Amino acid sequence: MKEKLAILITTLALAGVAGEVFSSDDDEHRGAAWGKTADVAAVSNEQYRAECASCHLAYPPGLLPAASWEKIMSGLSDHFGDNAELAPDVTKALTAYLVANGADRVNYRRSVKFARSAGNSAPLRITEIPYFRKEHREIPARMIKTNTQVGSLSNCSACHQRAEAGSFSEREITIPGYGRWDD
Ligand code: HEC
Ligand code: HEC
Incomplete structure (x- = not known):
């Protein structure tokens, strides 16, 4: 019983973290994950x-x-x-x-x-x-x-x-x- 509860809590905690990372629609998050670090590309021509x-x-x-x-x-x-x-x-x-x-x-x-x-x-x-x-x-x-x-x-x-x-x-x-x- 105790073990099951521990597993349940771990699962919930993981789901919580994952939910935050994957469902976040915050631009900063996405930018950090997908975008390059500079704001915009420098003029290169x-x-x-x-x-x-x-x-x-x-x-x-x-x-x-x-x-x-x-x-x-x-x-x-x-x-x-x-x-x-x-x-x-x-x-x-x-x-x-x-x-x-x-x-x-x-x-x-x-x-x-x-x-x-x-x-x-x-x-x-x-x-x-x-x-x-x-x-x-x-x-x-x-x-x-x-x-x-x-x-x-x-x-x-x-x-x-x-x-x-x-x-x-x-x-x-x-x-x-x-x-x-x-x-
Ligand atoms: C009069 C000075 C001034 C001019 C001219 C100006 N900006 Fe800004 N810009 C600012 C200030 C001050 C902020 C920060 C505003 C704040 O924090 O409330 C800002 C913020 C920004 C941000 C967001 C930065 C961040 O970290 O969130 C971008 C992108 C930006 N400016 C692009 C431009 C572009 C592109 C131009 C020209 C088309 C321009 N700005 C013209 C003063 C200026
Ligand atoms: C003969 C002068 C002149 C030249 C050369 C020139 N521009 Fe401009 N440009 C202007 C003026 C004037 C404005 C309006 C600026 C304002 O409203 O303060 C402007 C505005 C702009 C804007 C909009 C800025 C804003 O307000 O967000 C862009 C984008 C732009 N120019 C791109 C270009 C590109 C691309 C070239 C080269 C093909 C170019 N310009 C060449 C005079 C010029």
Whole structure:
């Protein structure tokens, strides 16, 4: 009888642990189990950096789904009010790089979150994605819009100094004029 009880308790304990691991829908858990440790992949294409980082940082491809990159790259002549058109062969090569490394094509921890949050939509902006908005909603406007060194949330590298390296860790955030972000 005692033995049976011990076995029952052990079984229940194991089931409890297993249940927590397998049924957890928490992103952090999954990220740790499936994803690579970096937030998103670093920018790894020199041509991309040369062509797409003159007006803003070279956004790591893992911040937008593949369909978003296709849309952006097929509309470069009217790119957020600017003309960012490139030679057709360059456009083709960069599109291939961006699409292959889009948020829904890789399993980096943070890319998975951006991809899931974008769902079936193909937003033109990272800053439109609900997950992005949620992560930034507590930052006061004086640190962004009226901060001459930032201007807008599209300027990722103003605060995430290692954005092109794919790092968005909260420990690495410095807001210009305000110092390190302390949550
Ligand atoms: C001539 C300047 C210029 C060039 C070159 C340029 N962009 Fe942009 N890009 C802009 C402007 C302006 C915005 C809007 C920024 C804002 O609202 O603060 C923008 C925004 C973006 C955004 C959205 C950022 C957000 O708000 O989430 C993406 C993605 C982007 N660009 C990708 C690219 C890619 C890919 C290339 C290279 C093919 C490129 N850009 C080249 C001017 C440029
Ligand atoms: C004005 C400074 C600023 C700008 C610009 C900015 N961020 Fe952030 N970001 C923050 C702060 C501060 C946090 C942490 C917010 C919190 O803890 O409440 C954050 C959080 C994040 C997180 C979540 C990090 C974590 O550990 O949970 C990601 C991912 C991120 N930002 C990506 C971006 C991207 C991509 C851009 C550009 C499109 C961007 N951010 C632009 C300040 C900024």
